Amino acid sequence: MNEFDLIKAANKIFSVSREDVLLAAGEDDCAVVRIGGKNVVLTADVLHEKTDFPKGIRAEEIGHLSLAVNLSDLAAMGAKPLYFVHTITLSEKWVGNFGEIMKGMRKLADKFSVAVVGGDIDFGDELSIAGFAVGIADRFVTQSNAKVGDFVCLTAPLGKAQLSLEQLLDGAERDDIAYPESLFTPEPRIAEGIEIAKHANAMTDISDSLAVSLHLIAEKSGVGIEIKKELLPLDHLTPYVEKEKALELFLYAGGDYELVYTSKRCTHGFVIGKVVKGDGVRIDGKELEFRGYVHRFHEL
Amino acid sequence: MNEFDLIKAANKIFSVSREDVLLAAGEDDCAVVRIGGKNVVLTADVLHEKTDFPKGIRAEEIGHLSLAVNLSDLAAMGAKPLYFVHTITLSEKWVGNFGEIMKGMRKLADKFSVAVVGGDIDFGDELSIAGFAVGIADRFVTQSNAKVGDFVCLTAPLGKAQLSLEQLLDGAERDDIAYPESLFTPEPRIAEGIEIAKHANAMTDISDSLAVSLHLIAEKSGVGIEIKKELLPLDHLTPYVEKEKALELFLYAGGDYELVYTSKRCTHGFVIGKVVKGDGVRIDGKELEFRGYVHRFHEL
Numbered sequence: 001m002n003e004f005d006l007i008k009a010a011n012k013i014f015s016v017s018r019e020d021v022l023l024a025a026g027e028d029d030c031a032v033v034r035i036g037g038k039n040v041v042l043t044a045d046v047l048h049e050k051t052d053f054p055k056g057i058r059a060e061e062i063g064h065l066s067l068a069v070n071l072s073d074l075a076a077m078g079a080k081p082l083y084f085v086h087t088i089t090l091s092e093k094w095v096g097n098f099g100e101i102m103k104g105m106r107k108l109a110d111k112f113s114v115a116v117v118g119g120d121i122d123f124g125d126e127l128s129i130a131g132f133a134v135g136i137a138d139r140f141v142t143q144s145n146a147k148v149g150d151f152v153c154l155t156a157p158l159g160k161a162q163l164s165l166e167q168l169l170d171g172a173e174r175d176d177i178a179y180p181e182s183l184f185t186p187e188p189r190i191a192e193g194i195e196i197a198k199h200a201n202a203m204t205d206i207s208d209s210l211a212v213s214l215h216l217i218a219e220k221s222g223v224g225i226e227i228k229k230e231l232l233p234l235d236h237l238t239p240y241v242e243k244e245k246a247l248e249l250f251l252y253a254g255g256d257y258e259l260v261y262t263s264k265r266c267t268h269g270f271v272i273g274k275v276v277k278g279d280g281v282r283i284d285g286k287e288l289e290f291r292g293y294v295h296r297f298h299e300l
Numbered sequence: 301m302n303e304f305d306l307i308k309a310a311n312k313i314f315s316v317s318r319e320d321v322l323l324a325a326g327e328d329d330c331a332v333v334r335i336g337g338k339n340v341v342l343t344a345d346v347l348h349e350k351t352d353f354p355k356g357i358r359a360e361e362i363g364h365l366s367l368a369v370n371l372s373d374l375a376a377m378g379a380k381p382l383y384f385v386h387t388i389t390l391s392e393k394w395v396g397n398f399g400e401i402m403k404g405m406r407k408l409a410d411k412f413s414v415a416v417v418g419g420d421i422d423f424g425d426e427l428s429i430a431g432f433a434v435g436i437a438d439r440f441v442t443q444s445n446a447k448v449g450d451f452v453c454l455t456a457p458l459g460k461a462q463l464s465l466e467q468l469l470d471g472a473e474r475d476d477i478a479y480p481e482s483l484f485t486p487e488p489r490i491a492e493g494i495e496i497a498k499h500a501n502a503m504t505d506i507s508d509s510l511a512v513s514l515h516l517i518a519e520k521s522g523v524g525i526e527i528k529k530e531l532l533p534l535d536h537l538t539p540y541v542e543k544e545k546a547l548e549l550f551l552y553a554g555g556d557y558e559l560v561y562t563s564k565r566c567t568h569g570f571v572i573g574k575v576v577k578g579d580g581v582r583i584d585g586k587e588l589e590f591r592g593y594v595h596r597f598h599e600l
Contacts (some may be wrong), residue, residue, distance in 0.1 A: 031417035036336020117331035130430030
């Protein structure tokens with residue numbers, strides 16, 4: 001069983017029918033519950049040293065990344081982030097860097113007015129950080145409401161994080177890779193998410209890959225998606241890799257944390273395709289594979 | 301640096317002054333924030349196979365325990381639990397038991413009307429589960445408001461979990477230990493916590509030890525605490541261990557998840573001492589050591 005099968009199994013076990021639970025367990029990027037008349041958006045993400053932190057990452061960047069991946073899930077719903085709680089498992093190697101990790105988290109938190117209101121500290125063989133973010137949304141956008149006729153829009157070109165990671169794994173120093181910020185300190189698209197949520201029918205963030213995100217939207221919405229190669233800009237990648245590899249990175253790489261959404265209008269970013277009747281995801285008429293980098297260093 | 305030093309360092313880094321944050325980072329059992337006119341109580345706890353799960357624990361009990369420790373933190377504030385989100389890191393050994401772990405979680409969740417609304421699944425060398433619980437409280441009780449003249453009250457006798465654990469480590473089968481339920485499936489004192497919160501001045505749950513809990517209340521409230529040996533019932537332990545060891549378990553062992561509180565009246569459980577002017581914690585006039593089992597298998 002892979003992660004997606006396990007999530008399906010968990011969804012079954014935790015199925016819930018309650019008026020105050022608008023969106024539950026694993027159905028989307030976040031859960032949405034009602035508290036005091038507000039739509040409260042909840043999400044959890046865990047990162048591990050071996051699978052999620054690129055070689056050469058600095059302590060402050062670990063703190064940044066741990067918060068960023070959670071905020072990105074909130075952005076994917078169009079939620080405004082408010083609070084963050086985390087649990088950290090410190091290995092011997094990292095215990096001396098605890099303060100820096102926390103400072104990196106605080107710095108990003110301040111940027112988005114997030115209050116880090118709690119944490120639990122534990123010790124283990126491998127550094128890992130589990131984060132829980134809480135936000136609110138007047139209107140929230142799921143993956144399951146794409147409408148036939150919508151444009152498919154993307155907030156920015158993809159593939160920068162994985163390109164940089166591969167350069168690093170090929171032996172490049174971190175000062176010499178193409179997009180260090182995409183790899184070590186990606187920025188969640190909070191402001192964009194809130195604006196897009198005013199009109200989008202479906203939205204998600206791209207943590208695994210564009211292909212995975214599009215398949216999830218198509219499957220959950222009961223629609224087909226058609227994208228076009230000519231609409232995918234590759235200029236940011238082609239100085240470093242061949243065009244074919246650039247396309248591979250754009251479609252199947254993760255870690256950029258941009259937003260993909262469907263709407264009658266693309267207010268942020270650019271059009272890459274459209275929502276059609278039927279099912280499946282096609283690129284220039286050919287089936288787009290369902291694969292991506294579930295964790296940064298492992299293919300699905 | 302131990303866990304408590306690290307928490308203090310983190311509190312400094314995350315200090316926050318916002319009207320909507322009533323209680324923040326590490327100051328207490330939970331954080332409390334205001335959403336839609338409600339006191340929303342947030343807590344996070346992470347458990348690891350090696351340090352937190354007793355030998356012989358069953359998959360369903362792992363799910364139970366992971367939720368129980370978080371609910372116990374909510375109980376400690378007097379909050380009613382509403383939602384639970386978790387991240388699970390599965391090791392190869394446990395991946396086949398995923399469904400049972402989740403079912404154990406669901407069973408306890410149903411008991412307290414908690415909706416498990418989300419999760420993240422990852423893979424690693426060691427099983428661990430980070431949990432994040434959300435509750436609400438009309439009146440919440442902290443560790444920092446004990447009043448001189450209060451009684452110190454305890455919801456039930458302590459030491460059952462650690463006694464059972466030590467029997468297990470001494471080679472007993474799990475069917476032969478004294479209190480298997482205290483060890484494998486402790487029950488958070490939710491109903492009690494909500495009732496006690498109507499009148500208590502200070503409260504916390506006993507996850508590490510009674511000694512640690514009393515020291516935290518005394519230090520944070522700026523008071524002294526005096527307890528009496530004769531008020532500590534040991535009858536549940538003395539059939540199995542000497543009286544001296546029984547007292548050690550009562551004072552310094554963790555894992556029972558009972559509540560200790562200070563109030564003008566002990567409505568639940570029994571009196572073990574009183575709150576006095578000054579500082580420190582004494583038992584029959586002698587200093588009570590600040591120590592406990594921060595994790596189930598490691599002394600502080």
